Structure formats: structure tokens, C-alpha cells
Amino acid sequence: MSVLLRLILTSVWIGLIIAISFLEAPLKFTAPGITIPLGLGIGRIMFWALAIAGGAILIINTVLTLFDLTHQKLSGWLLLGGIWLVVLFQSGYLRPAMSGRTDAVIAGTDPGQSWHHYGYIAAEGILFVLLIAYLVHVSKRLTLKTTAGN
Numbered sequence: 001m002s003v004l005l006r007l008i009l010t011s012v013w014i015g016l017i018i019a020i021s022f023l024e025a026p027l028k029f030t031a032p033g034i035t036i037p038l039g040l041g042i043g044r045i046m047f048w049a050l051a052i053a054g055g056a057i058l059i060i061n062t063v064l065t066l067f068d069l070t071h072q073k074l075s076g077w078l079l080l081g082g083i084w085l086v087v088l089f090q091s092g093y094l095r096p097a098m099s100g101r102t103d104a105v106i107a108g109t110d111p112g113q114s115w116h117h118y119g120y121i122a123a124e125g126i127l128f129v130l131l132i133a134y135l136v137h138v139s140k141r142l143t144l145k146t147t148a149g150n
Contacts, residue, residue: 002064003142009057010135014128020050021124037106044102051091058087061134079134086127094120 024046029039062080097116104111 002068003138006061006064006138007135007142009061010131010138013054013057014131014135016050016053017124017128017131020046021128040102040105044099047095051087051095054087055091058083073137076134076137079130079137082130083127083134086123086130090120090123090127094123 025043028034028042029036034042058080062084065076065080094116097114098120101111101114101116
């Protein structure tokens with residue numbers, strides 16, 4: 001049951017990243033009447049919601065893995081550790097830095113050039129790849145379990 005729940009939760013997280021990071025974020029600025037400050041305000045809300053959902057899924061997946069005593073592989077723990085590192089970097093450093101820049105733009109000032117936006121895109125891409133790898137890793141566990149049961 002824990003394997004199936006981890007598959008479902010990880011799939012939901014991947015879907016959220018596709019919907020928000022890869023679709024909503026770039027497309028919202030093409031909508032009629034959306035100004036840069038309005039788009040940034042919407043983006044901030046969407047990415048904080050994504051962070052909360054992703055964080056909750058990561059915590060649940062980690063707890064489920066801790067209690068799955070039949071599945072204690074180093075590769076799974078390395079994938080979870082990598083996911084934790086990316087999420088902590090995004091939430092602890094990049095998102096707050098970008099929020100400060102968003103505040104400045106909404107207030108009407110130009111904060112100048114920054115690498116943070118590109119860093120966030122790269123981190124999100126890395127997170128996406130790690131989640132796919134984790135999904136494959138966990139799905140192999142389900143396949144092995146099913147095959148062993150026959």
C-alpha cells in the first residue's frame with residue numbers, strides 16, 4: 001500500500017510541476033490585460049502553493065519510505081535526498097530572493113538583472129528529473145512485489 005501511495009503522490013507532484021511551472025508560469029503573461037506586476041503577484045501565489053503541496057508530498061513520501069522496511073535501497077534514499085536538497089534550496093533561498101525582487105517590481109522599481117529566475121528554472125528542471133527517477137524507482141518496487149506474489 002505504501003508503494004502505491006508513493007507512486008500516486010509523486011505522480012501528482014509531477015503533474016503539478018508540469019501544470020504550474022511548465023504551463024501556467026510562462027502562459028499567464030500572454031493573457032490579455034495581464035501586466036507584469038499582476039502576473040508576478042499571481043506567480044508568487046501559485047509557486048508558494050506548489051511549494052506547500054510539494055513539501056507535504058515529500059514529507060509523506062519520506063515517512064512512508066522510513067516505514068517500508070522491505071525497501072531500504074540506497075538509490076531510493078539518494079533520490080529522496082536529492083529531492084530534499086532541491087526543495088530546500090528553492091524554498092530556503094531562491095523563492096525568498098525572488099519574492100524580494102517581485103516586491104520591488106510591484107512597487108514600481110527595477111531591481112536589475114539577477115540569476116535567481118534562471119536558477120529557479122534550472123532547479124525546477126532538476127527536481128522534475130529527480131521525481132521521474134524516484135517514480136521509476138518506486139514503480140520497480142511495485143513490479144517486483146507483484147511479480148513475487150505470483
